[in-house]
Amino acid sequence: MKLFANDSFHQEVPEVPLNLDDYSMEDPVQRVTYLYRVVSNSGNFESINQGLKMLLAAGLKKIGADLAIVSRPLSTQVYDVVASAGADDEFFVGKHLSLNGTLCEEVITKNATCSHGKVQDKDVHSLSMAYNNTRVGAYLGTVVRSRNAGNSVMSFISSRSREQDYSTEDVAFIELLAEGVACMTDQQLAQAQRKLTDQAMFALGSVKTLDEYLEQARLPEVFGVPARVVEVLQRRIGHAPLSIGHVAEELNLSKRTLQRRLQQMDVSFADLRDQVRFHHSIDYLIKQHLSIDSISASLDFSDRTSFTNAFKRWTGLSPSTFRKLFRDYV
Structure with missing residues (x-):
């Protein structure tokens, strides 16, 4: 059963503490509580990017990665950065990435979560994986399935390999994060569409x-x-x-x-x-x-x-x- 429905929230949600440091990502209840509160309060953020960064930051904390990126395919070889956390100067929103031959492409091709605790064990073009020469030692990525914006990829990248592969708990959590990202994205698009509709209705005098x-x-x-x-x-x-x-x-x-x-x-x-x-x-x-x-x-x-x-x-x-x-x- 999904935790999120891709519908906009119509009622105001009381303000709640959303400082990630106040939540333990090792505690299943606190993880889900934080995730739910970020998504349900998305209407109170200055921009959707603020909420997406909060979700990605939770993933970074949970799995100990260095960088998180949500990227959407613009073509077969070029992806557009939708949100990032952990390296804001390098991966700003709207930046184009060449991800041909990367694990990110593997996520899209397989349409499934890909988990690699030791990337060097894979037969890849290079360990930098074309993420603008960002070294990739470990990778965990999954599909963000937005019903209005199309599929994108959420990637968690570590510069060093892990001693152990990602756990099933890690995988389940980032898949839940992806659901939250999809929900917030669809909310934003629905709100933008409502505004356009409202403007048209006002213009027509109806x-x-x-x-x-x-x-x-x-x-x-x-x-x-x-x-x-x-x-x-x-x-x-x-x-x-x-x-x-x-x-x-x-x-x-x-x-x-x-x-x-x-x-x-x-x-x-x-x-x-x-x-x-x-x-x-x-x-x-x-x-x-x-x-x-x-x-x-x-x-x-x-x-x-x-x-x-x-x-x-x-x-x-x-x-x-x-x-x-x-x-x-x-």
Whole structure:
């Protein structure tokens, strides 16, 4: 069973300690905990490269390698560096590498993990393996299977040979790291695609700006009985039912009397309640990041579907789509 699903995370994750020195890579639970926390917090990093470097650093610490590289094939002989750790000056992001005849090429050809504790035991062109003359004494590499970006290779390189070959635990861990790299890569691509889609929708006028929605969701400017109704609704939001009967009771009026007085001012109780609900729903979605179920309950809808239908009526968008569009704007 996979630890990661290649889907973007839609809810904010509380900040947790992500200092690699605080985690023992010899402890299976701490290894997986660190890996999970890096991937689940990827949305809080300045860039995806920061998260990828953290994953690679964990691999370096676990297997004692000198250099880690994630490289993606540009052609049969040229690879592009996606991320690196351990030798940042040599292998910067975007650098092209000639990996023809290397163990990295073997990973791609076999489409499988390759483990060599003593590279000199292999029949290779040279011990530098064309990694820009970086000497390779031991090598552990595996495939990063991204569903959106295509396959790439994650390589861990040691300048000296190992006394023993890599353990099955080492292999399992870097394969799990590769899964994390794929997940974060797909998240980044999905986010970029959403932004392009959002820009297109805004350009076509099918989606308003957040300021326009906030203006649309302003509390109604009313006076007299309607104003008192809005005040009561505001107090009861998230705490008590919002039915006309309950509101009338709090105003010391009968339901029929309240309806009649609102009708005399050409105001509908349902419209007032809708506007108050709409106003608070945006705050709950964008600022407070409450779940759809929690918002439905707070706004006194009978169920999630009823709230979703109402929100679509107000904005033309589902609550989840609205949150995706505007969660980074506030």
